[in-house]
Amino acid sequence: MIYIRKIGSVNAQEGEELDVKAAWKAVSPKMIRRTDRFIQLSLLGAYEAIGDSALDKNTALYMASGQGNLAVFKRLRDQRYINKQPPKPVDFINSLSNTAGFYVAQFFDLYGKNLNVSRQGLVVENTLLLAQVDLELGKEEQILLGGVDELQEPVSFTKRTLGVSDETLLGEGSNWMLLSAQEQGSLASVDVIKKQMNITGVKEYLQGVNSASKLAFGQRCSKEVIDEILDGDAIERSLYHVPCGFYETAALYTLNRFIKEGEGELLFIDNFGDSFRLIKVNLL
Amino acid sequence: MITILGGEILSALGKKEERLQHLSDTTYRVDTKKMTTVLDEELSFSYYSIDDEERNSALSIPLRYLEEVVQKAIDKLSLSSDDLSRCGLFVGSASNDLSLSLPLGQNYDNSQVENIACERIGNGFYADHLTKHFGLNEFSLTYNTACTSSANAVIDAGSMLESGVIDYALVVGFEMFAPISFEGFVAMQLLSPEKIAPFDRDRQGIVLGEAVSALFLSRDDAASSSWHFLSGDSRCETESVTGANPDGSGISAVIGAALTKADVKASDISAVKAHGTASALNDMAEINGMKQVFDSAPDFFSLKPYIGHTLGSCGTSELLLMLECVDAGFVPGTPNFINRDEALDWTPLQVQKSCATGIFMLNYFGFGGNNTSLVIEKVET
Amino acid sequence: MIGSQDDALKLRLKAMIIEECEKEDINPEELADDVELFSDASGLELDSLDALQISMGLQTQFKIRLGDSKDFRRVVTTINNLADYVQPE
Incomplete structure (x- = not known):
């Protein structure tokens, strides 16, 4: 079990125009040069969590993404195959996935591990x-x-590559949490259940979860999967649902929202195919 | 104790007997040229391609190579399906675009822009395939931290093993020729037209290469080995997005921390596998960094003249080559080194040197100021 | 006309540099013809990555290829010097 000290989120749904550049420029006009929208989105979310407070320089940075910075890749692709030109050095650098993490570390003056x-x-x-x-x-x-995941146009193509239905609304977001092994001054505890599970394992696990705990499901959990889990449960569960467009890292948005506005305990259940993972969050 | 069980590699050096011969003789083979056109002028650069005569269809190659190299490693180590079900997967690759760039590039080439392959896009594609294909534990992550990718994957594999979440770890380093990446290096003016001569006074830059490698780790209570992973440290410096500060401050920090974590002194290190890219600034930063930690020059060498700079794959690929050398009783020399660079002062091993056991350091530095240092040891059996 | 005498060419070069280096807050017309671009005096605060971007801009917009960083340092000193190289007569 570990602890969450700070949280911050930027989140938007298909159709909402998120002017990331303007928002980031208001925070740091100096760090606009060479950064593209994906990098600015990363910075903006991290800033929502940390703000202007100083972080210990040894703080590690773990940045995850389902899709990565696809926009820069598309720029490079068009440059190569349509304009028949070599990549611009800055685009090439930005196409390396860890460049966003470089700018986040630079902004917060970090020199720890950067993944x-x-x-x-x-x-x-x-x-x-x-x-x-x-x-x-x-x-x-x-x-x-x-x-961090950025909404990619055209949405119809993106939906197919993500494997979601045409009716699903897409989203984008940059959701961050500052994690610590120490409880002091924390907002919540978080525990990722280490055991990998199939749906049967989830149902068995639920039998040991007390009735006050709320349940939330990941965006890839189908109605059939949710029904099967709930139908096999002896306890009438109260569900926690956060409306949010689909993106691969949206689970962090749900957790952050619960920490911000919820109470008690949340069990977050997510799957990809037959594989399930569970996260327990307790507000302190 | 984290154990290093061994593995398999596909690279320009060919099969094991052949590559050990090259490493032992300080020779190599590079017969591929890659071209790019800039302003109607054709520029040509040496390139270390995987040695494979049967290579044809670009699309099927990555998966075939990955399956082949992992299967060979499994066979060599006689791992059972039960072992594999307790094995997490850590993939390091700088070619995040590969699963996308091949189909997209193909479609553009065929003027079928509208027919873009309807595959899932993302860096986890190959890991997902390997987990299913080999029945691995479902814990997996794909690392993309440029040239430190698979070295960082080794560090985290060690942590996950230590925690007991998994009992085995498969770390894959994966880099295949990708036109956009190659042309990016051209645009960065980092490539040498002919040869790669790390630490040499007249070094002209990097020669890129491709390699696919699979390395298995475990814990001594699950599987013992004479090779141990002692520690790793990874950190970033934010002076420049293009790499380490030439003053060596970032590099000395990471190698100093790796030594501290391993609880060994600089003087305990038998040899250092340098990053040694032969770019003017990397080699400068690397020597300056080592000088701040080592009182006198340790035995050090670069493996890049043997297989090229394999970017995200070099973490595991160079680690495996080093294991093979020491298992054969030597640490290798550095091909192409001729003239001492006065600005660097220190010179790498030029021919192989006898060495059967000891504590070794492996260093990796990349774009985004991402620096990684590993400390491993081989004990007598 | 030799490049350093060609004000239109020099303005195009300045605009290219400002675009490639993303220094939009600087007006091309305010950039002096005889200031060392990679010095503090230019106010541009350029680094090695900017040099590579300018190199690429010269290729794509002016069809000029500078082989390596030595060539670059010889040619891209001041706007006047660069203009003379791009248009020697």
Whole structure:
């Protein structure tokens, strides 16, 4: 179990125009040059969590993304295949996924570990589990963990590549939490259940979860999966649902919203295919 | 204790006997050229391609290579399906675009822009495939921190093993030729046209290469080995997005921290696998960094003249080559080194040196100021 | 006309540099012809990545290829010097 000291979110849904550049320029006019929208979105979310307060320089930075900075890749692709030109050096640098993390570290003056990780499904759960292990083992004292995904046009194409239905509303977001092994001054505790589970395992696990705990489901949990889990449960559960457009790291938005406005305990259940991961959050 | 069980690698050096011969003789083979056109002028650069005569269809290659190299490693180590079900996966690659760039590039080439392949896009594509194909534990992450990707993956594999969440870890380093990445290095003016000569006075830059490697780690209570992973440190410096500060301050911080975590002194290190890219500034930063930690020059070498700079793959690929060398009783020399650079002062090993056991340091530095240092040891069995 | 005498060419070069280096808050017309671009005096605060961006801008907009950083440092000193190289007569 680890602790959440600070949270911050930027979140928007398909159709909402999020002027990331203007918002970031208001925070840091100096750090606009060479940064693109994905990088600015990363910075803005981290700033929502940390603001102008100073972070210990050894704070590690774990940044996760489902899709990564696809926009810069598309620029490079068009440059190569349509304009028949070599990549611009700044675009090339920005196409390296860890460049966003570089700018976040530069802004907060960090020189600790700086990771950029991704995964096909359950990216938040796996990244959070790594952070939990590193804090529990004392490998790190404090970790700034973020999930960033940018909405890609055209949405019809993006929906197909994400494997979601045409009716699903897409979203984008940059959601961050400052994690610590120490309880003092924390907002909440968080525990990623280390055991991997299938749906049967989830149902068994639920039998030991007390009735006051709220349940939330990840965006990839289908209605059938949710019904199967709830129908097999002896307790009438109260559900926590946060309206949010679809993106791969939206789980962090749900957790952050619960920490901000909820109370008590939340069990977050997420899946990708047959594979399930559970996260327990307790407000302090 | 985290154990390093070994693995397998596909690179320009070919099969094991052949690559050990090259490493032992300080020779290499590079017969591929990659071209790019700038203002109607064709520029040509050496490139270390994976040695494979059967290579044809660009699309199927990444998965085939990945499956092949992991399967060979599994066979070599005689891992059972039960072992694999307790094995997490850590993939390091700088080519985040690969799963996307191949189909997209293909479609543009075929003028079928509207027919963009309807595959899922994202960096976790290959990891997901490997987990399912080999029945691995479902914990996996794909690392993209430029040239430190698979080295960072090794560090985190160690933590996940230590925590007991998994009992085995498969760390994959993966880098294949990607046109946009290659042309990006051209635009950065970082490539050498002919050869890569790390730490040499007349070094002209990097020669890129491709490599796919699979490395298995475990804990001594699950699987013992004479190779141990002692520690790793990873940190970033934000002086410049293009890499380490030439004064060596960022590099000395990471290698100093790796030594502290391993609880060993600089003088305990038998040899250092340098990053050694042969770019003017990297080699300068690296020597300056080592000078702040080591009182006198340790034995050090660069493996990049053997397989090229394999970017995100070099973490595990160079680690595996080093294991093979020490298992064969030596640490390798650095090909192409001819003239001492007065500005650097220190010179790498030029021929192999006998070495069967000891404590070794492996250093990796990348874009985004991302620096990683690993400390491993081989004990007598 | 030699480049350093060609005000229109020099303005195009200045605009390219400002665009490639994302220094939009600087007006191209205010950039002096004889100031060392990579010095504090220019007020541009350029670094090595800017040099690569300018190199690319010269390629794509002026069809000029500078082979390496030595060539670059020889040619891209002041606007006048660069203009003379781009348009020697």
